[in-house]
Amino acid sequence: MFANERRIQITEMLNRRSSVTVNELTDTFQVSLETIRRDLEYLEKQGALKRVHGGAVTVHKMQNYISLSSRVSEHREEKRKLALASLPFIHEEDRIALDTGSTSFELASLLCERFSRLTIVTNSLEVFQILSGKEGFQTVLTGGFYMPGEKTFYGHLALDMIKQLHVSKFFLAPSAVSLDFGISDHIHEMIAVQRALIAISDQIIVQADSSKFETCAALKVCDLNPRFLYFTDSGLPDEIAEAYRKAGLQITKC
The missing domain is CATH 1.10.10.10 (Winged helix-like DNA-binding domain superfamily/Winged helix DNA-binding domain)
Known part of the structure; x- marks a missing residue:
C-alpha cells in the first residue's frame, strides 16, 4: 500500500x-x-x-445548533451519569448555580431527590420549575428577556442581577469542548450569562458528554482552565482524556 x-x-x-x-x-x-x-x-x-x-x-468538528426540544432526548443516560458524578461536590446549604439546557435538567431533578436545603441560581425557566416545588430550596431565577426556544432568560437585566450574587459552584453545561478552541456554545445571549455566572463562582464544574469533546460551537465562552473540573462519560476515548490531562486539566470519566 x-x-x-x-x-x-x-x-x-x-x-x-x-x-x-x-x-x-x-x-x-x-x-x-x-x-x-x-x-x-x-x-x-x-x-x-x-x-x-x-x-x-x-x-475539532463544528457543531450545528440543535433545538432544546431535540437535545432533551439525546444522550440522556450519559447526562444522568454526569449529574450523579456532580452530587459529591454539593453539600447541604450550598449556594450553587445551574446552567440552562438538558444536562442541567437531570442535575436539578437529582438535587430534589438528594438534598433538603440549597440555594440555586439559574436563568433556566425549566430548571426553576423543577426546583421550585421543593420545600427547603431557595431558588433564584435571574429574570430578564425571555428566549422561548431555550426556555431561558438573558440580557442586561439578567446580567445585572447575577453581578449582585455569589455562589460556591457553577455547573456549566456547554455545547462543545476543545483543547484548541476552549469551551463554546451557539447563542450569544446565553454565552454572556454563562460568563457572568463563571465570574461569581468559586469553582466551575464543566458537564459535557463525550460527544461534545474535540468539537466547536460557533461562539467561544472561555478558555479551558486548569482550575475547572471536567466531567464526561466513559465513552470518551482514553487518548483524548490523556491529552487533556497532559494539558494540566482535571478530567473525570463517569
Whole structure:
C-alpha cells in the first residue's frame, strides 16, 4: 500500500471515530511504528488530525445548533451519569448555580431527590420549575428577556442581577469542548450569562458528554482552565482524556 493511500484511510478512520491509537494503526496496516508516526506527523501538518500521546485525535468538528426540544432526548443516560458524578461536590446549604439546557435538567431533578436545603441560581425557566416545588430550596431565577426556544432568560437585566450574587459552584453545561478552541456554545445571549455566572463562582464544574469533546460551537465562552473540573462519560476515548490531562486539566470519566 502506498503512503498516500494509507494516509487517506487513516483520515477516513478518524472521520468515523474521534481517535485512533498507534498500535491499532500498525496492526491494521502491517507497517512499523516509525512509519505510522511519519504518517501522523504528515497528516497533522496538513491539518487533518492532532497527534496525542499514543495516537491521534480528530481536529475539532463544528457543531450545528440543535433545538432544546431535540437535545432533551439525546444522550440522556450519559447526562444522568454526569449529574450523579456532580452530587459529591454539593453539600447541604450550598449556594450553587445551574446552567440552562438538558444536562442541567437531570442535575436539578437529582438535587430534589438528594438534598433538603440549597440555594440555586439559574436563568433556566425549566430548571426553576423543577426546583421550585421543593420545600427547603431557595431558588433564584435571574429574570430578564425571555428566549422561548431555550426556555431561558438573558440580557442586561439578567446580567445585572447575577453581578449582585455569589455562589460556591457553577455547573456549566456547554455545547462543545476543545483543547484548541476552549469551551463554546451557539447563542450569544446565553454565552454572556454563562460568563457572568463563571465570574461569581468559586469553582466551575464543566458537564459535557463525550460527544461534545474535540468539537466547536460557533461562539467561544472561555478558555479551558486548569482550575475547572471536567466531567464526561466513559465513552470518551482514553487518548483524548490523556491529552487533556497532559494539558494540566482535571478530567473525570463517569
